[in-house]
Amino acid sequence: MNAPLSPTKVGFIGLGQMGKPMALRLVQEGTDLWVTSKIQNAYPALRAQGATAVETPAELANAQIIFLSLPGVAVIRDVLFGPEGLAQRLRPGTIVVDTSTVEHGATLEFHQRLSQLGIDFLDAPVSGMQSRAEAGTLTIMCGGERRVFDAVHPWLERMGNNVLFMGPAGSGQLTKLVNQLLFDIHCAALAEILPMSRRMGLDPAQVASVINSGTGRSYASEFFLPRILERNFGDGYPLQAAYKDLVSAAELGARHCVPMPVLAAATATYQMSLLAGHGAKDKGAMVAFYEDLLNVTFQADTGANHG
Amino acid sequence: MNAPLSPTKVGFIGLGQMGKPMALRLVQEGTDLWVTSKIQNAYPALRAQGATAVETPAELANAQIIFLSLPGVAVIRDVLFGPEGLAQRLRPGTIVVDTSTVEHGATLEFHQRLSQLGIDFLDAPVSGMQSRAEAGTLTIMCGGERRVFDAVHPWLERMGNNVLFMGPAGSGQLTKLVNQLLFDIHCAALAEILPMSRRMGLDPAQVASVINSGTGRSYASEFFLPRILERNFGDGYPLQAAYKDLVSAAELGARHCVPMPVLAAATATYQMSLLAGHGAKDKGAMVAFYEDLLNVTFQADTGANHG
Amino acid sequence: MNAPLSPTKVGFIGLGQMGKPMALRLVQEGTDLWVTSKIQNAYPALRAQGATAVETPAELANAQIIFLSLPGVAVIRDVLFGPEGLAQRLRPGTIVVDTSTVEHGATLEFHQRLSQLGIDFLDAPVSGMQSRAEAGTLTIMCGGERRVFDAVHPWLERMGNNVLFMGPAGSGQLTKLVNQLLFDIHCAALAEILPMSRRMGLDPAQVASVINSGTGRSYASEFFLPRILERNFGDGYPLQAAYKDLVSAAELGARHCVPMPVLAAATATYQMSLLAGHGAKDKGAMVAFYEDLLNVTFQADTGANHG
Amino acid sequence: MNAPLSPTKVGFIGLGQMGKPMALRLVQEGTDLWVTSKIQNAYPALRAQGATAVETPAELANAQIIFLSLPGVAVIRDVLFGPEGLAQRLRPGTIVVDTSTVEHGATLEFHQRLSQLGIDFLDAPVSGMQSRAEAGTLTIMCGGERRVFDAVHPWLERMGNNVLFMGPAGSGQLTKLVNQLLFDIHCAALAEILPMSRRMGLDPAQVASVINSGTGRSYASEFFLPRILERNFGDGYPLQAAYKDLVSAAELGARHCVPMPVLAAATATYQMSLLAGHGAKDKGAMVAFYEDLLNVTFQADTGANHG
Ligand SMILES: NC(=O)C1=CN([C@@H]2O[C@H](COP(=O)(O)OP(=O)(O)OC[C@H]3O[C@@H](n4cnc5c(N)ncnc54)[C@H](OP(=O)(O)O)[C@@H]3O)[C@@H](O)[C@H]2O)C=CC1
Numbered sequence A, B, C, D: 001m002n003a004p005l006s007p008t009k010v011g012f013i014g015l016g017q018m019g020k021p022m023a024l025r026l027v028q029e030g031t032d033l034w035v036t037s038k039i040q041n042a043y044p045a046l047r048a049q050g051a052t053a054v055e056t057p058a059e060l061a062n063a064q065i066i067f068l069s070l071p072g073v074a075v076i077r078d079v080l081f082g083p084e085g086l087a088q089r090l091r092p093g094t095i096v097v098d099t100s101t102v103e104h105g106a107t108l109e110f111h112q113r114l115s116q117l118g119i120d121f122l123d124a125p126v127s128g129m130q131s132r133a134e135a136g137t138l139t140i141m142c143g144g145e146r147r148v149f150d151a152v153h154p155w156l157e158r159m160g161n162n163v164l165f166m167g168p169a170g171s172g173q174l175t176k177l178v179n180q181l182l183f184d185i186h187c188a189a190l191a192e193i194l195p196m197s198r199r200m201g202l203d204p205a206q207v208a209s210v211i212n213s214g215t216g217r218s219y220a221s222e223f224f225l226p227r228i229l230e231r232n233f234g235d236g237y238p239l240q241a242a243y244k245d246l247v248s249a250a251e252l253g254a255r256h257c258v259p260m261p262v263l264a265a266a267t268a269t270y271q272m273s274l275l276a277g278h279g280a281k282d283k284g285a286m287v288a289f290y291e292d293l294l295n296v297t298f299q300a301d302t303g304a305n306h307g
């Protein structure tokens, strides 16, 4: 059981797929929560639980803590530093907690610009899909000052059950990135190896079963292999939305002079899949790029579909 | 329970780490087993169970089925086609079952050369380490003629509990290869991503726990992450022994015009690790190549070891 | 012969290896040139030709055109937008011409920030080493508005004999980048192919002569092969200084979703060479990274040096 | 002028694009030349110069030297070791000179199998197209025993003006390969960089001129850039015919544990281009693979063709 919360005014911006259930958790657990939204279809549910909905981010300016759950760098930059930006309205000492997944370089920029205004920032991306947000069992990876992490910890542990302090500014995003990059490489590996096996005449269902019972298995293979066999490319996060992780890694590797050649090759597969029109599908769909090249389909063998 | 075996003389060549327990399983399950070995220290155990040990492979020439469990192409080529080679001594109709892991191209050559002599061949590489060989619970992936597979199936199911017919000549090796390639890519991915995370200041133990509880996890990460943190590079199969899988894949990809760029990048990491002197260590040791480049060590943080 | 110049006050900041000879050309050709410098050892030569030297960039604020020749983004950002930054002092309508080589993304940022202040910007990186700067025969690749290009063209043609308008903001940097990336790939290709040939037993001098008389030749091979054979790694631009091109390309490829897998592999070679300590040497020194791995040296065969 | 030839019976097999002009040079320079051909349309020209045409390779069995100029490994293996194979008919001491371009591994096999029969073999691939074969100005790169090279040198110098002894068996093929690999990498680099430049808005003709006057230039860029701008993909050697070089390199790199990551990335581009249907076009056509992905065309700007 979590310790009781101190009476703190908390704001939340971005009530989307993740933000809405996260905000609901906060308010259900007794937070004095103030929300604002562009789309606003999350208001009724949140109000019903006791949240206060306001018209504009500006009205959150006197909150002590503000959570963000926004799609990406451009929106966050606009919300914080745009013409109507929140940053210039916040009092020194306010804490902004960004639970969005954003590029490492951009997060460092946010830390620096807010710090110049005396505002504390924590990068705190989450993992776990919507269902774990609803259950309050997200993994939350935090980067920034320890002091800031400690201050917001009571609220973080209402949203996640694995709340980690990873180190200085950017460390939260970086930790999440490390996990994502491995996942992305695993998906790109499947994309080239599975169609090859098909081209060489193997039976897809048997190959899938050998992999998932063998040393070649991964979360990626367990999640995607059954779906690829059934040609279902809609259950995972879409390629185009997750692409920002690869942008983040490419910039980080380049700027910090860290060679990551396997990732670089996987990134090219990812990009080719986007360019070939698979962006709205999930990462399993990278296999389709190679299937088209090799003129095969990695699906349950019907005795007739071998290219 | 398996059906009783017909009275068949069965030979077994190669009584090593895998061959010895596999042969033991056969003889314990009632096989009329004849063995031969260069090193011969497996003889007492096998004889105790009822196997007959002979001096030379030539004395196995009148067996109806011969199993091989040998280190690689060169030895197999010598045993079958060398000056004292078995192939010319076998009667047409004999079945040779190769449970060794060998290059796809070489297995096709064995199939073809034996077939010209009227001898049946099955490529039947296994997966599972020594412990699963002892338990008779190997996965056995077979390529060749269905008729040949059916004929030897009673003996295969004494050694493995997942005995798969994968298709024509080479399909067994290919199936095992597919699994290994994914595993190798996962290891090479860890090799570049983990030291990067350390270089950027993250704590190795926390990174490991995020990966193994996240979407980035794989059999490779579950097996190697704890060992890398403890600097234990001796529990897995050595890099230099497993390298033949990558040779096999490189040849296959080149000859059949199948692009595998992620694998190619992983192969370079593998090769660089071999050239840097890590060949006797397991695949987790590829991380050391990148650690040296980046001047970091991915081990439990002692507060002092950060390069 | 160039047309006479209108009476225009022109500033020049950055009198280094390239900037000094470029500024000299301008003043020799009749420009009313005002210069400023941190290091100032170029003043005597420039004053002797009629240039006016001032203490600080701020004193150039009323120039109509200002040229920059600075080492990289950080310095330029400081000169333009730092605490003592020039940008806020310039009058609307002033033209800033940046002849430095900088990242594509940063150049777009400069264009945008200056444009908000009503200042015109032209990215105008040059190619040709110091000698061509002295001769006034640089290639100058320009990006920005056509109108701005036309306005500064009379001065550009005093410094270069191949002055190109390439398109909108960033196009100058991009054009130079395209050339550099090919050069970098050619160097990375030599780095892996030459030591391989040596490892396989070929004679370096003969290999070099076959390449430079064959279809494998390039500017890179013509420049570096003789120097590599003589172990001279000091004639070209140092790896660490040129690395910014690869950062620029990595960012551009990631942000614009353009797969460049050959470049990505070459970039890893470049980074490994930097990490292995070759940063102060020229691009020919990437060969040393592979020589060390393969334990060979690609130098004239003395009959004894074959690893 | 070359020294007079000793009275030696010389055979020539493979009177194709390269073989015919090479054979013509030999006979014009006084060789006692015996030729045989499957297609035979080279007979009149050769007979007119004094060559003797025979029905089958078997009739060349008593020649002292036999030259081959054949398309690839399969044909050579058939001509030498097939059912009607020449090898078993040749007397010990005969010299076979293979001027074809073949995989390094296969050439080593030919050396070994002929040597077991007491026959000397020289791998002697040539570079220079048909025109240089006609002029007798080929580059000929030889591998084998020095003694054998010396014995056939008088005939080699009738066909080439740059006749090189490169070292032991395979060294000739390897030397040619080194040159080809650089050329192939340069072509693959153009394939990804040029469409990128177009996608970013640059003018193709200007980009081409910057490259060919800059440090990014190569034989590949000089040959292909004008042709790519004109969409002419028919002047060079077709992708599918030259692909054997990449197979050779992939096998060599894998077997000898030599990492070549840039080549590996270029090989994937090459393979994707073959799979996408460009095999009958020359290496310039790899650009089309990326053009299709990026939806641009790298051709002279007409003001309307920008994708
Ligand atoms: N979805 C998932 O499974 C996971 C997502 N993430 C990360 O969490 C973050 C949020 O993801 P998710 O909820 O899926 O994203 P959504 O696409 O659902 O968008 C989140 C919210 O951002 C707000 N928003 C969008 N555009 C604008 C804009 N132009 N101006 C102001 N506000 C805007 C909207 O809030 P409102 O409706 O209130 O206006 C929107 O609902 C992302 O960074 C994502 O990468 C992390 C783990 C899992």
Ligand SMILES: NC(=O)C1=CN([C@@H]2O[C@H](COP(=O)(O)OP(=O)(O)OC[C@H]3O[C@@H](n4cnc5c(N)ncnc54)[C@H](OP(=O)(O)O)[C@@H]3O)[C@@H](O)[C@H]2O)C=CC1
Pocket: C013, C014, C015, C016, C017, C018, C019, C036, C037, C038, C039, C040, C041, C069, C070, C071, C072, C075, C079, C099, C100, C101, C102, C126, C127, C128, C129, C130, C237
């Ligand atoms: N060198 C070459 O062969 C080529 C270089 N280039 C590009 O041209 C540009 C200039 O190159 P190059 O001349 O070699 O560079 P240098 O390293 O010689 O430096 C350029 C000048 O920048 C000024 N400078 C350096 N640091 C600072 C600082 N902190 N604050 C203010 N000014 C500073 C100095 O000017 P001062 O002495 O006046 O104080 C210095 O001399 C670079 O962008 C480079 O990439 C392009 C083609 C070829």
Ligand SMILES: NC(=O)C1=CN([C@@H]2O[C@H](COP(=O)(O)OP(=O)(O)OC[C@H]3O[C@@H](n4cnc5c(N)ncnc54)[C@H](OP(=O)(O)O)[C@@H]3O)[C@@H](O)[C@H]2O)C=CC1
Pocket: D013, D014, D015, D016, D017, D018, D019, D036, D037, D038, D039, D040, D069, D070, D071, D072, D075, D079, D099, D100, D101, D102, D126, D127, D128, D129, D130, D237
């Ligand atoms: N073309 C070029 O620009 C260059 C080619 N090369 C290399 O030189 C070699 C020859 O090339 P090129 O002349 O273009 O090749 P071609 O395709 O013209 O063929 C060469 C000859 O091989 C013979 N041949 C083909 N198939 C068979 C067969 N099944 N059995 C017996 N003989 C056969 C034919 O000889 P016949 O007509 O006498 O029956 C044919 O004319 C190749 O290895 C090539 O890679 C090297 C440098 C440049």
